[in-house]
Amino acid sequence: MASPRHALTIFRSRVAELLTAVDELRHALETAAGDVRNAPGDVKLIQKIVAAEFAVDPRLMVGRKRDALAAPARMVAMALSEELTGHTLACIGAAFDRDHGTVIHARHAIEGRCATESRFAHKVTLAREKCRAALGEKYPGTVPALR
Known part of the structure; x- marks a missing residue:
């Protein structure tokens, strides 16, 4: 079983990955919407x-x-x-x-x-x-x- 500290590190890493994906998606949408706006x-x-x-x-x-x-x-x-x-x-x-x-x-x-x-x-x-x-x-x- 992983220690709470290790579990927190894994959790933070996954959240960071998700935030990066969200930022990339937001940038792609803003780029596409820029043409539309x-x-x-x-x-x-x-x-x-x-x-x-x-x-x-x-x-x-x-x-x-x-x-x-x-x-x-x-x-x-x-x-x-x-x-x-x-x-x-x-x-x-x-x-x-x-x-x-x-x-x-x-x-x-x-x-x-x-x-x-x-x-x-x-x-x-x-x-x-x-x-x-x-x-x-x-x-x-x-x-x-x-x-």
Whole structure:
């Protein structure tokens, strides 16, 4: 049987190994997120187009404000980013300072609102077409448009 001192030494060694692994993982994630925090250029472009279409300050697309003007525009930009780019939900969420679940919620919320509000659906369609035109043929295999 190992002495308590020896057991403590082994424990400390394993904790140090785990902390090193955590630090390496954190560094890898920060490196990967660094590219995302600066938002891929196509997502930034979608943010700008949607902000203009909804008459919202583009800075609010990434902000934490949840007012009646910024939130719907931000959700449309998230939904269109998912629809028109090949980025992961996590990447899109990070570009908006949100998580992937928020992107999923945005898609469902926009689909529902488009189904019940024709004026809103028209704005989304206009924004989508402007985004498609701006992105060009960069993403030829995008998913079908929101209903």
